[in-house]
Amino acid sequence: MTLNSSRYILRETVNSMKRNPWLSIASVITVMVSLVILGFSIFFLANASNMAESFESELEIATFVQDNATSSQVDALRNQILEMPGVASVTLVTKEEALQDFGKTLGGTQSNLLADLGGRNPFPDKLTVKATDPQNVVALAEVVAALPEVDKVRYGQGFVDQLLKFTQWLRWIGFGVVAAFSVAAIVLISINVKMNVFSRRREIQIMKLVGASNGFIRWPFLIEGLALGLVGGAMAAGIVGMGYNSIAMYVLSKLTFLPVVQNAVLFRQVTFGLLLSGMAMGALGSAISLQKFLRA
Amino acid sequence: MIQLTNVSKIYPNGARALVDVNLKIGKGDFVFLVGPSGAGKSTLIRLLYREESPTRGQVQINSKNLVRMKEREVPYLRRNIGVIFQDFKLLPNKTVFENVAFALEVIGVVKREVRSRTRATLELVGLASKETSYPHELSGGEQQRVCVARAIINNPALLVADEPTGNLDPDTAWDIMDLLYNINKRGTTIVMATHAKSIVNKMQKRVIAIENGKVARDEEKGGYGYDT
CATH class of the missing domain: 3.30.70.3040 (Alpha-Beta Plaits)
Structure with missing residues (x-):
């Protein structure tokens, strides 16, 4: 990829995001919502299992x-x-x-x-x-x-059992909600990309005609999906990070006996994971709408 | 340069566009494809730049087999083939200069080279003074010149044209034919599907008539041969 091509691809990415601002915003928000739920679920589960452990050790x-x-x-x-x-x-x-x-x-x-x-x-x-x-x-x-x-x-076995059962339930519910929102996010991104492909179909037709490689044609759309996912992921990471911090502060000050997880490694892993998941959703969304139109 | 061997094209709806066509076109030739509408001219043209693949038979250009060609090799084939359309297919929100430069930009040519080659090509087709105009500000003939400029900017060995004068008045059509004639003089092979009787008769080039998907007539320095 030459510098010249990169500049072209970047310009086209920005242009296509400007073309459908509302759809872009909707995609970003769906990604964000699904990842916020995912992030909080992870922290909640971490706390629940931590709590179960600490109660167990006092058995x-x-x-x-x-x-x-x-x-x-x-x-x-x-x-x-x-x-x-x-x-x-x-x-x-x-x-x-x-x-x-x-x-x-x-x-x-x-x-x-x-x-x-x-x-x-x-x-x-x-x-x-x-x-x-x-x-x-x-x-x-x-x-x-x-x-x-x-x-x-x-x-106290009964209590611990129930706590573990509860976290198991929560894990499934969390998984279901996150999965539903992820699918919605991927579908929205793919619609977003598809609409941009459609509005640029003449350009794409000519690009193919004069011998632009499929990769070159695909990149702007792929990057667009990635960018939408990344922005959603970054917003989710911010919301989850700040939200969890303030909740943890509150719990620590009011309910001092509760063991609250404040693990910097877990924090970084969740942030990184959310960004990565966002990008994955974006890439998947783009890929879905790109696989068809470039074949012919 | 171009060789079609036992080429048949049957569309999914059962339409038999081409039936067992055998054809050879040499390097630097100028060939007219004539025949009634729906006879298979456009299909044949589309086979040449691999917009379509034949149902049976082989298509070879410069000894490259287009049927066996992998999908990712197609862009490199197209960089060596210029295509001209009846409806020009210009991008309405780009200027003349940008429309022509686009063909170089998207294959990764560096900016400075894009500028100089675009200028030179616009000069060649006689549009140097219109480079900042938009397509809707141009006449039909001028728009077709932009399309020709875009098709030849990569110095393709082959130029295919599907009724390039179909939307133009006779005088303008002749301007375009002069342009194509000069391009052919520089060594570019040209295959042109057309209904323009007077042009075919006057140019005295090789004429291939296609009827019902078959080669009905193939003559050097031929005439249009149909009354319309």
Whole structure:
């Protein structure tokens, strides 16, 4: 490609974008919308899996001891669990402590609480078991539950399962929405390019007649599609970047306990990915409308 | 230079435009294609610059086989063939100069060379003074000169013309024929489909008559041969 040809191609690209400004704008906006959704979906999913991970790592097994167990039996049970492989720590909360804690949450009259409950402490002794690896929680919980002195165990598996299920759903919905918008964007770009091909059909006919190569004829249209996609991608990257940043700031200041992903590498990857996706949409759109007309 | 061997062209709708045509045209020849409308003249012309390919048979130009030619080689064939049309096919939003220069620009000729060669070619067709005019400001004859200029600017070995005088009055038509005559004198082979009886009769060139897709007559220094 000579410098001379490049200049011609660039000029034609700009001209054809000027020819259908509204269609160009519509194409750019559709690309942008689809990529904004894609970008936010990625960040949302990153956060959801991050959240699931951090909850998983805090997973504990609450082990409730049989009501008739003596305190020496409870101590023996505690030591037995502590010696199991994969156990990080075991903390005992006696039924008396549990009652006291409950009293504290009610406030005030805890001295009468036992009497108010009919002289019978409804709380069992509880052993809080922490696993060394969150992956082992389920297996460990089953082993502990099978011990004769153990009444029942409870752990956060249900919540984590639901969170993961939710992110799975979200992934599919996000994928569907992004796919629908991408198709719309590609179709719009291809209409855009096709209209420019149509409005320049005489020129193209003469170009082919005097021996312009197909590549030379195609380039301006291909670049036009690429440019439309790139502009849409850049706008999406800007919106997603700034939008996510301000959301993250807000969440960090208001909901301090939530783990928010602020990963510079992920940030750069998403920006780069959005630009690339935009260009890919543009190239695809152009290619669709160009493959037909240059064959004859 | 041009050789057609057993060429048939049948269109998808079943129309048999050319039937088993054999033809040889030498380098530097000036050939008229005559015959009734729809006899296959235009199809034959289009085969020469590979706007179309034959259904059967071979088309060769300068010993290059146009039927076996790959799609990406076609542009390079066309750079060596000039084409002139009845309706000129000029770009209305470009000036005379730009229309002619366009043929060089799109094959990547450098700017300075584009300018000098365009000037020289416009001089040759007698339009040097009109280079900043737009096509709609020109007469039919002048527009056809622009079309000729665009066709010959690459110094093609072959110039094909499909009724180049069809839209012109007799005097103007003769101006164009003078131009083509001079181009042919410089060694360019010319194949021209026409209905212009007086031109064919007066020029005394080779005449090939096509009827019902077949070569009905082929004579050196021939006449038009039809009463119209």
